[in-house]
Amino acid sequence: MQAPGDPPSGVRRSRAGVLLASLALVIACAALGLWVYTWLQSRETQEYTLEQQAAAKATACSAYSTVRTGVATNTNLTPPGGEGDVTGALAVAANARVALISGGEYVLNRLDPATPAQLADPLRQFGNALMDFGAAATAGALNTDPGQAALLQQIDGLNATLGQLCG
Known part of the structure; x- marks a missing residue:
């Protein structure tokens, strides 16, 4: 109690x-x-030395140049047996898709945090556009499809921009 x-x-x-x-x-x-x-x-912006930025730019531009060459080479091949070579046409198309998707991934993986933003931003757009284009092509989209045509224009514009930035 x-x-x-x-x-x-x-x-x-x-x-x-x-x-x-x-x-x-x-x-x-x-x-x-x-x-x-x-x-x-x-999240504060880290300061990079001019040497770090130059090295990052050189790496990124080298990756861009390699990918640009690989994509241009593999997307402009003709089937070895001519137009009637179905197997060759499929192989050429597969190589083009691999060049697009892996090229986009390669460019994105070569971006260093010290890469100057005026170069890094178009490189990210370029890498992502290549992967988007390649993935859509793998899914059966044709270059004449509106989405693919828009991506092609974007890639062409980014190529011109990056050619100037890396030149």
Whole structure:
């Protein structure tokens, strides 16, 4: 039995529970604040030396040049047996798709964080457009399809831009 004037035992427990919950909330807020601060610090733009930027540009432009050559070579081949060579035509088409998809991936993988943004942005667009075009071609899209035609125009424009930036 309880003595008169003593609070019920459930009240003592609820006060302890409120205190514990308040402490947990304070710790959680502190952890969240620390996480936000760390995340914001990691997003700050890192400064790269001119040498790092030049090396990154050289790597990216070399990758672009290799891919441009590979895509141009493999998308302009003719079947070895002529127009009637179905197997040769399929092989040529497969090589073209491989050049597009793997070329896009190669360019994207050669981008370094130190690559200057005015070069990195069109290179990302170029790599992604090549992969999109190649994937759609693998799915059966023709060059004359509106989406493919738009991608071809985008790739041509990016080629001109990148040729100037890497030239």
